[in-house]
Amino acid sequence: MFDHVGWGKKNRLRKIVQQEDNRVLMLAIDHGYFMGPTHGMEKPRVAIHELLPHIDSLMLSPGILKTDVDPDQDLAFVLRASGGNSVLDPDIDDEELILSAKEAVRLNASAIAISVYIGTEHQHQTLLTLAEAINEAAEYDLPVLGVTAVGKKLKDKKEKRYLALASRIVAEYGADIVKTYYCDGFSEVVAKCPVPIVIAGGPKLETYEDVLNLTYKALQEGAVGVDMGRNIWQSEHPAAILQGVKAIVHGGASVAEALELVGTLANASTARQEEFEVTQEDIEISSLH
Numbered sequence: 001m002f003d004h005v006g007w008g009k010k011n012r013l014r015k016i017v018q019q020e021d022n023r024v025l026m027l028a029i030d031h032g033y034f035m036g037p038t039h040g041m042e043k044p045r046v047a048i049h050e051l052l053p054h055i056d057s058l059m060l061s062p063g064i065l066k067t068d069v070d071p072d073q074d075l076a077f078v079l080r081a082s083g084g085n086s087v088l089d090p091d092i093d094d095e096e097l098i099l100s101a102k103e104a105v106r107l108n109a110s111a112i113a114i115s116v117y118i119g120t121e122h123q124h125q126t127l128l129t130l131a132e133a134i135n136e137a138a139e140y141d142l143p144v145l146g147v148t149a150v151g152k153k154l155k156d157k158k159e160k161r162y163l164a165l166a167s168r169i170v171a172e173y174g175a176d177i178v179k180t181y182y183c184d185g186f187s188e189v190v191a192k193c194p195v196p197i198v199i200a201g202g203p204k205l206e207t208y209e210d211v212l213n214l215t216y217k218a219l220q221e222g223a224v225g226v227d228m229g230r231n232i233w234q235s236e237h238p239a240a241i242l243q244g245v246k247a248i249v250h251g252g253a254s255v256a257e258a259l260e261l262v263g264t265l266a267n268a269s270t271a272r273q274e275e276f277e278v279t280q281e282d283i284e285i286s287s288l289h
């Protein structure tokens with residue numbers, strides 16, 4: 001894997017895609033860049049404290065990296081580099097570049113993440129932003145994670161024809177890894193995309209079994225791993241479900257084995273403490289994409 005890339009990029013990519021099994025366990029906490037203090041991630045330092053020992057890489061905004069992560073962490077960081085939108089916009093697709101490759105390298109990022117919104121009003125702009133980011137990142141051998149994002153209007157367009165189209169376009173522009181959603185017929189999305197794919201978790205699912213099933217099926221059908229957020233840190237027992245996901249991603253566990261592990265780890269000591277009042281509006285806002 002990654003035989004076609006230069007030494008610097010390969011070294012950075014290998015901090016994300018593990019050499020031993022070619023798998024990725026990335027925790028996504030970048031949601032605040034357009035959703036603000038998202039339910040479950042109101043205080044990032046607190047929310048991630050018990051999670052960092054279990055992951056390979058952390059996807060986050062440059063601001064939260066500097067304020068909430070200590071520099072001695074032995075982790076790969078994937079920095080959110082597109083933005084300019086907020087949840088208060090009619091849709092969330094109006095993004096441009098918000099972080100230079102130079103600043104990302106200064107922050108010791110292993111990659112930058114750029115979202116594209118295929119089929120939306122700002123498709124063209126977000127694709128040009130991806131191109132600009134890839135060209136700039138190439139100067140530093142800095143990998144780019146291309147995210148096939150859906151806006152509010154395309155929220156339900158998570159199906160194979162759309163995701164195959166979006167993933168392939170992102171790969172054609174030169175992204176090193178594509179992040180997309182799982183869907184029925186996902187193996188076809190993977191087969192039509194020439195670079196490794198990781199999946200987002202999407203809005204919080206009902207049960208731990210749902211999360212583990214999603215992870216298992218995605219890997220079985222060709223994903224190299226997960227870049228998951230809300231289904232970990234909005235759950236009742238974030239460290240427990242994260243270790244269940246890890247057991248599947250890196251341990252080859254079945255859903256039943258992972259679920260059993262989560263059951264043994266989910267107890268009062270691993271329960272997430274709700275520090276703020278959570279309204280229905282908070283829940284709805286955090287599940288709009």
Ligand code: R5P
Nearest residue numbers: 028031200201202228229230
């Ligand atoms: C958007 O909020 C971000 O790009 C997230 O990193 C992405 O949606 C993955 O997080 P989740 O698993 O919560 O969907």
